[in-house]
Amino acid sequence: MKKAYISLLLVLVLFSCTKTNKKVDITIPKLTNNPSWDVVCTNRKPLLSFYISRGGIGKRTYIVNLDTEPEFNSPNFIEYKNIEELDKFIVQKRVEKPLVDKIRYYFRAKAIDSEGNESKWGYTRFSLDTDYNKNFMNLTRAKVQNVRVSTGENPKNLIDYDDPGQVSFWQAAPPGPIKPWAIFDLGKPTIISRIWMLANINRDNGWLVDFVWEKSLDGKNFEEIIDAKILNNDTFRNVIDITPVSARYLRLKINHFRGVAPHLNCVIFYTPGKPKVPTPPRGRYVLLVGDQMNGGTFTQLAPYIETLDLDLKTLTVPHYEISLDMLNSILII
Incomplete structure (x- = not known):
């Protein structure tokens, strides 16, 4: 009987320890x-x-x-x-x-x-940065006419600026003897002072680590843009402000990246200057600020407003063009 009690006590102790250490x-x-x-x-x-x-x-x-x-x-x-x-x-x-x-x-x-x-x-x-976005950037978007890439599918995804387009991407083929590149044709010589780049926001696979932008007027002879040489990049979004350069062609040369192939969702080029003040419609109207990346609205808001029995027209201004100065200028017109 004594052995039975000892055995029972031992089982209870072991059970207690197991429960405590769970x-x-x-x-x-x-x-x-x-x-x-x-x-x-x-x-x-x-x-x-x-x-x-x-x-x-x-x-x-x-x-x-x-x-x-x-x-x-x-x-x-x-x-x-x-x-x-x-x-x-x-x-x-x-x-x-x-x-x-x-x-x-x-x-x-x-x-x-x-x-x-x-x-x-x-x-x-x-x-x-308490000064970030405090003042209008005094830049306008430069329009890209064409994109060519070293390898990979869907290079046009690089200039697809609507919100769903920020999820689509260009991805080069896995590494080979040629380092990946992308050439953007602006159609004519253009002054460029900022390059905005977006990669995968969910994980770092495909992020560019070491890369450089080059400029050219003829698409054959390229020169490195000193301010646009990036080493040890560790983020998905790059805003590269450069000393203004004149170029028709801009080439991205990718020297190193994370993962098996570089992955890039979007590239936007900016030129110095203020956007043109739009002429508002006559009579009563609603001013809409397009909040999508391409400056539009997610819904068909403007057509909807104009179908209401309120005799209202609309004026849509992209979010990347709107400023307090523009608003004041519109009110004066």
Whole structure:
């Protein structure tokens, strides 16, 4: 009987240990809300928000870290603890003290349940620039007439500027003896001062790492644009401001990339100058700002407004052309 009691006690102890050591899973919080990867914040006390974790025991709270170094060990390190979930979807925290302006910040967060179990860290980063978009850029888009590429399918996706077109892409064939390139024909000599590039926003496969832009007037003799030589690129979006150059042809030479082949969704060229002020229709009208990448509206908003029994006409201005100066000029006309 004594042996039976000892055996039972041993089983209970083992069961208790097994139960205590059981792993508790808590998913990593998703830092894809605001600010998401490489977003530019213009408020020095931004509102941080991200998607909640799942799992754990009891109530979850969160720890948030901010720093100007990816190792989170600089004098600018900030930590917030015991942040509660706002609702069943997101967590949010307003930064309490002003952040350093014109610098990149690294942002991480993790969940902790009521038993002290922790998730792994979720990571993202953003830039802070209080002057970003404060003034009109004084640039207009240069129209591309044609695109040629070294290899790969659908080069026209590079100049497909509607919102669905930002998801489509050109991808070169897997690496061969020739380094990938793309040549853009503007149709005539044009002054270019900014190059805007978009790659895969969801993962870094195909991101360009080392690349350079070249200019040409005849499409045969190309010269490197010094301001447009990029080394060690680590993001999906590049805004390259250059000393204005005159070119009909612009060639992108790709020297190194992540993954098996370079992947590029969109390229836009800008020339110095202000957009032409549109002439508004006579009588009463509604001014619409086209918020799609190509300057249009997602819905057929203008035709809908004009079919209403309100005797209204419409004027649509692309978002990349609108400015306070333009609005004032339209009101004067």
